[in-house]
Amino acid sequence: MSLVAGSPWIRVERLGLAFSLVIAVLLMWPLRTHATDDTFVHLQYARHLAQGRGPVLNVGDRVYGCTSPLWVALLADAMVVGMNGLIAARTIGFLSTLASVALFMQLMRRTLRLPSLRALATLVFAAHAGIIEWSMSGMETSLAVALTLAGFVALVEGRQFGARPVRTGTLWALAALTRPEVVLLLVLWGTLLLIDVHNRTGLRRLVFAMLPPIVIYGGWLLFARFYFGSFWPRALDLSSLVADGGLRLERVWSILRMIFEMDGVKLLLLAVALVFGGKRLWPPGFIAQRLLPAAWLVLLPCLYVARGFQVETRHLLLLSPAISWVTWRAAESWWLGDDPENTSRRQQATVLGFVAASLMLVSSLSAYHGTVRPRVERASATLRASLIPWGDWLAVHAPPGSSIAAPEVGVLAYLGNMVVVDLTGRHSPGIIEEGRGRDPAHLAAELRFPRGVRPDFLVVRSSRAYDLLDKSRYADHLIPIGRAPGWEPRGVPRPDSVYSFYRVDPVVYAMKDSLD
Numbered sequence: 001m002s003l004v005a006g007s008p009w010i011r012v013e014r015l016g017l018a019f020s021l022v023i024a025v026l027l028m029w030p031l032r033t034h035a036t037d038d039t040f041v042h043l044q045y046a047r048h049l050a051q052g053r054g055p056v057l058n059v060g061d062r063v064y065g066c067t068s069p070l071w072v073a074l075l076a077d078a079m080v081v082g083m084n085g086l087i088a089a090r091t092i093g094f095l096s097t098l099a100s101v102a103l104f105m106q107l108m109r110r111t112l113r114l115p116s117l118r119a120l121a122t123l124v125f126a127a128h129a130g131i132i133e134w135s136m137s138g139m140e141t142s143l144a145v146a147l148t149l150a151g152f153v154a155l156v157e158g159r160q161f162g163a164r165p166v167r168t169g170t171l172w173a174l175a176a177l178t179r180p181e182v183v184l185l186l187v188l189w190g191t192l193l194l195i196d197v198h199n200r201t202g203l204r205r206l207v208f209a210m211l212p213p214i215v216i217y218g219g220w221l222l223f224a225r226f227y228f229g230s231f232w233p234r235a236l237d238l239s240s241l242v243a244d245g246g247l248r249l250e251r252v253w254s255i256l257r258m259i260f261e262m263d264g265v266k267l268l269l270l271a272v273a274l275v276f277g278g279k280r281l282w283p284p285g286f287i288a289q290r291l292l293p294a295a296w297l298v299l300l301p302c303l304y305v306a307r308g309f310q311v312e313t314r315h316l317l318l319l320s321p322a323i324s325w326v327t328w329r330a331a332e333s334w335w336l337g338d339d340p341e342n343t344s345r346r347q348q349a350t351v352l353g354f355v356a357a358s359l360m361l362v363s364s365l366s367a368y369h370g371t372v373r374p375r376v377e378r379a380s381a382t383l384r385a386s387l388i389p390w391g392d393w394l395a396v397h398a399p400p401g402s403s404i405a406a407p408e409v410g411v412l413a414y415l416g417n418m419v420v421v422d423l424t425g426r427h428s429p430g431i432i433e434e435g436r437g438r439d440p441a442h443l444a445a446e447l448r449f450p451r452g453v454r455p456d457f458l459v460v461r462s463s464r465a466y467d468l469l470d471k472s473r474y475a476d477h478l479i480p481i482g483r484a485p486g487w488e489p490r491g492v493p494r495p496d497s498v499y500s501f502y503r504v505d506p507v508v509y510a511m512k513d514s515l516d
Contacts, residue, residue: 007109009109010115012115012116012118012119013105013109013115013118013119015119016105016118016119016120016122016123017101017102017105017119017122019123020101020105020122020123020125020126021098021101021102021126023123023126023127024097024098024101024126024127024132024135025098027127027132027368028094028097028132028135028136030373031132031133031135031136031137031372031373031376032090032136033136033380034133034134034136034137034138034376034379034380035086035137035138035380035383036137036138036139036379036383036410037383037387037408037409037410037411037487038139038410039086039089039137039138039139039410040391040410040411040413040414040415041057041065041066041409041410041413041414041427042066042068042071042072042075042089042138042139042140042410043075043085043086043089043138043410043414044057044410044413044414045057045065045066045072046072046073046075046076046078046079046085047076047079047085047414049072049073049076050075050076050077050079050080054227055069055072055073055227057409057413057420057422057427058413058419058420058427059419062227062228062229063228063234063427063428063429064224064228064229064230064232064233064234065233065234065235065422065426065427066233067179067180067233067235068140068144068177068178068179069177069220069224070140070143070174070177070178071139071140071143071178074088074092074143075088075089075092078092085414086138089138089139090136090137090138092142092143093134093135093136093137093138093139093141093142093143094135094136094142096135096142096143096145096146097131097132097135097142097145097146099146099150100125100131100142100145100146100149100321101122101125101126103146103149103150103153104121104122104125104126104149104321104324104325105118105119105122106153107149107152107153107156107321107325108121108122108325108328110153110156110157111156111325111329112328112329112332113332113336113340114332114336114346114349114350114353116350116353116354117328117331117332117349117350117353120353120354120356120357121324121328121353121357123357123361124324124357124360124361124364125320125321125324127361127364127365127368128262128320128324128364129262129364129365129367129368129371129372130262130313130314130316130317130320130372131145131317131320132368132372133313133314133368133372133375133376134313134314134317137314137376139314140178140179141179141314141317143178144175144178144179144182144317144318145317145318145320145321147171147172147174147175147178147182148171148172148175148182148185148318148321149321150171150175151168151171151172151175151185152293152321152322152325154167154168154171155168155189155289155292160287161287161289161290161292162193162196162205162209162287162289163205165193165205165206165208165209166208166209166211166212168189168209169186169189169208169209169210169211169212169213170212170216172185172186172189172213173186173212173213173215173216173217174216176213176217177216177217177220179315179318180232180233181300181303181304181315181318182318183217184296184299184300184303185292185296185300186213186217188292188295188296188299189209189289189292190206190209190210192288192289192291192292192295193205193206193209193210193288193289194206195288196287196288196289234425234426234427234429235426251304251305251308251311252301252305254311255301255304255305255311255316256301258311258312258313258316259301259316259319259323261313261367261371262313262316262317262320262367263319263320263323263324264363265356265359265360265363266323266324266327266360267323267327269327269330269331269356270323270326270327270330270331272334273327273330273331273333273334274330276334277330277331277333277334277335277337293322293325293326294326296319296322297319297322297323297326300318300319301316301319331352331353331356332349332353335348335349335352335353336349378488379487379488382485382486382487382488383411383487385484385485386484386485386486386487386499387408387411387412387484387487387499388411388415389484390411390412390416390482390484390499390501391411391412391414391415391416392415392416393416393482394412394415394416394417394418394457395415395416395417398416398418398456398457399456401419402418402419402456402457403418403419403420403421403453403454403455403456403457404416404418404419404420404421404455404456404457404458404459405420405421405423405444405449405455405457405458405459406420406421406422406423406458406459407422407423407424407440407441407459407460407461408459408461408487409421409422409427412459418457421449421453421455423440423443423444424440428450428453429450430449430450430451430453431443431449431450440460440461441460441461441462441468444458444459444460444468444472445460445468445471445472445474446472446473447472447474447504447508447509454504454506454509455504456503456504456506457481457501457502457503457504458478458501458502458503458504459499459500459501459502460499460500460502461486461497461498461499461500462497462498462500463497463498464498465483465498465500466480466483466500467500468500468502474508474511477504477505477507477508477511478502478503478504478505478508479502479503479504479505480500480501480502481501481502481503482501483498483499483500483501484498484499484501485497485498485499486498486499487499
């Protein structure tokens with residue numbers, strides 16, 4: 001049941017929200033030049049969509065390689081009205097992050113009793129190092145977090161959880177169009193709604209909850225099947241991305257480590273609060289939908305592990321609002337005890353909340369200044385020193401309609417205006433089948449491309465410049481044209497990583513066909 005539905009804002013909440021928004025802006029601003037190669041992948045899809053050529057990376061090549069159709073559509077809309085794509089992406093991310101802060105305050109107002117804790121929780125959320133890291137990257141992460149969080153706010157509106165099923169379903173369907181993992185949240189919610197069906201009202205709520213996802217997300221799936229020939233993007237195709245498969249222990253450990261790096265203090269507080277006050281979170285007449293945040297926290301990492309998905313911190317940010325929400329709910333229940341109206345207990349809870357928030361802020365700000373900001377600055381600087389200049393060079397010097405094979409294709413496609421062959425296989429069908437179990441450098445050395453694919457340029461990432469001249473049997477037909485530092489998306493310096501750029505003599509393909 002919503003605790004403060006429709007209650008007026010009080011001063012501490014207004015001040016807390018204002019300070020939170022200011023902190024978010026101050027932390028985001030130094031990261032305003034953040035960009036990744038995947039940022040430019042989205043921009044290339046959006047540019048072609050804006051030009052009326054469809055949501056594709058290469059014109060005429062209908063490959064479902066984009067995992068965020070809503071994000072691409074928003075960028076395409078911005079381009080249609082004349083905005084620069086990269087500026088539009090960063091602006092939407094910036095505004096989405098501020099919206100998330102405001103939405104989190106609204107979630108706290110509806111589920112926490114103490115205004116002081118609402119303000120403190122929002123302040124901590126605004127300084128979340130992981131959310132801030134990706135806010136200005138031009139990626140869809142901030143929008144996905146905002147839409148997921150908006151769905152949770154809608155979930156707790158009204159007199160009980162799930163009283164606004166149409167609004168909740170609509171928001172989460174849009175979130176699923178931004179990050180496909182949110183489909184799991186919809187499935188979990190639908191399952192819990194089904195458990196809660198005890199009468200006609202429950203059945204009606206289930207029906208109205210599922211209608212928006214069926215119309216919105218189901219409509220997209222039908223379009224994707226018709227247009228791309230697939231319901232799912234290639235990035236979610238386990239067989240094409242993971243050769244070893246299985247539930248690998250190191251993958252589990254990597255996910256847990258990233259979660260604790262971002263939200264470790266909260267999780268420790270949550271564990272203690274559940275031990276000492278968890279029973280109060282189970283009121284009489286308990287409905288199954290209250291389990292949704294906890295189920296989401298547990299099952300999303302399990303989905304990543306089961307699918308063999310290569311997880312980055314930005315994928316786990318979908319969990320951060322729920323972690324914060326569940327933690328503060330459990331902590332307040334513990335601190336207030338069995339007499340939540342007791343003045344002494346409320347004062348004690350405020351003091352404990354201030355101490356907990358201080359520890360969380362210190363942890364977040366330490367991660368921001370010690371890890372996030374240096375990592376973003378290094379990664380962005382390397383991208384500007386490697387792929388971006390080459391994208392600009394290719395735009396001027398490559399003949400119109402030229403193609404290039406590379407392990408990272410976003411910058412080269414968008415800035416170079418090139419047809420690209422993705423050596424990782426995410427955007428180029430047939431690559432994985434040609435080189436299963438082999439790395440992109442080996443595919444390049446052997447010119448192992450699908451039949452009919454003959455790139456004019458080649459990019460290889462290795463520990464030594466121009467090493468294909470020693471390793472490839474086609475070396476005489478590979479003309480070195482330059483090199484650049486290897487870009488590291490995590491910002492970790494690797495002096496042994498270098499891009500080598502080659503022009504490919506087209507004669508080599510006829511020779512290769514005869515040898516094969």
